[in-house]
Amino acid sequence: MDHFAAELLTWYDRHHRELPWRVGPADKRSGERPDPYHVWLSEIMLQQTTVQAVKAYYEKFLARWPRVENLAAAATDEVMAAWAGLGYYARARNLKKCAETVAAEHGGKFPDTFDGLKALPGIGDYTAAAIAAIAFDRPEAVVDGNVERVVTRLFAIDTPLPAAKPVVRDRTASMTPEGRPGDFAQAMMDLGATICTPRRPTCALCPFRAECAALAKDDPERFPVKLPKAARPVRRGAAFVAETPDGRLLLRTRKASGLLGGMAEVPTTGWTSRSDGETDAEAAPFVARWAFRGEIVHVFTHFELRLSVWHTVASESRVDGGRWAPLTTLGEEALPSVMKKAISQAIPDAFKALRK
DNA sequence: CACCCGTGGAG
DNA sequence: TCTCCAAGGGT
Structure with missing residues (x-):
């Protein structure tokens, strides 16, 4: 040997x-x-x-x-x-x-x-x-x-x-x-x-x-010698956390491939290099009184994401292309960390009841 | 080969 | 605060 x-x-x-x-x-x-x-x-x-x-x-x-x-x-x-x-x-x-x-x-x-x-x-x-x-x-x-x-x-x-x-x-x-x-x-x-x-x-x-x-x-x-890596660009977007009075959240499923493929998400705008956030509310999944709840920062492998988080309580739950998931069962959803972060930003207690 | 693809802990 | 990077694979 x-x-x-x-x-x-x-x-x-x-x-x-x-x-x-x-x-x-x-x-x-x-x-x-x-x-x-x-x-x-x-x-x-x-x-x-x-x-x-x-x-x-x-x-x-x-x-x-x-x-x-x-x-x-x-x-x-x-x-x-x-x-x-x-x-x-x-x-x-x-x-x-x-x-x-x-x-x-x-x-x-x-x-x-x-x-x-x-x-x-x-x-x-x-x-x-x-x-x-x-x-x-x-x-x-x-x-x-x-x-x-x-x-x-x-x-x-x-x-x-x-x-x-x-x-x-x-x-x-x-x-x-x-x-x-x-x-x-x-x-x-x-x-x-x-x-x-x-x-x-x-x-x-x-x-x-x-x-x-x-x-x-x-x-x-x-050792080992490694080549320097490229800087991480910043992308921006908005996330919309919609809640019903009886405690359900609007979720969607992302397309099967690519970033966070097949995972659950709250509705968001595209994530681009744009710097203005003034038209965010117009990009919301439905017309409502959206309240700005602040910004979250999440670091992916090859870019940093800054998401403006908006929140509303909507009595009308008819929306195309989504589902209203009970807050009590969010633990069973395929939510990536960035989405849990966005939801928590809008609803601070959203995951607390689920923790044991 | 170069780029895309998450997250959280350590220093 | 910020940088690094951890039992890599797919395209």
Whole structure:
């Protein structure tokens, strides 16, 4: 075995994280195997998302849909509602499609190879390799952001990302052992998450400290080298929170693709780079006495949104293209965070009754 | 390859 | 306050 792998696995046996979806080294020795459904579900949720944020969603999904067939049979709206707040909603749409495919075309069993997994919706290079290694003991090179950081530091690779990806992949492949490839992958990620961190890495505790080229150069934080990213533009718009006297809220469903695709929303204007908000009231979904309730700011990946929030209590509930949802069941709606923020701005108590 | 796609916590 | 960015994938 590659000496890096041997050193890392020894470190992992002693210092690995305990995670809800993980089968640790000790349990594996007792014969326990990772459930591919659990591995897949966790990997999809963990895409660009912190372990801390994922834990509660993972437990909720697993309790509600214990097997992939259950998820395949679920209503898409319920899956989107359960995913609400986690972000990157295309993941939820692909999660559902993938579950349906596995249930209908693979007899409820996930493919056990990289190629078979990668053919499924929502599974790319990283996730296919991770599931193949962790659930099926395939020695695939698992490269995520943690691994990129560890490897670029270990070998002082100063080519900027993403151009360095092929080199990082090759280096990772060379290190990956035939035995325990899943533990090796998780060990690399644990190392990146707990020791080889983006800032102020704890090199003194690193199993690679004697061999790390970046540490030898006395500047591990210089790696990985990344190109500067573009500034985040500002977009503006207005949101209209309409309430009936008996406590129902006007909601719509966004189109299935694109930003917040398939999620619920209150009616809004378009989100553009315009700076005037004077014609907002004219863009309202119906004529009423709209009261300005202030502005909210929400930061998306590639732009910042400033929404003027308007509120009205309308006795007339006939509106085209929407539904009046009871405030008491807002917790069951697929409302993304930005919409919860807008609703709370107009109706401060809207979600308080739902919190437990 | 470049761009789109959320959210919240850490420093 | 502000910047960074977390187990990336789709187009």
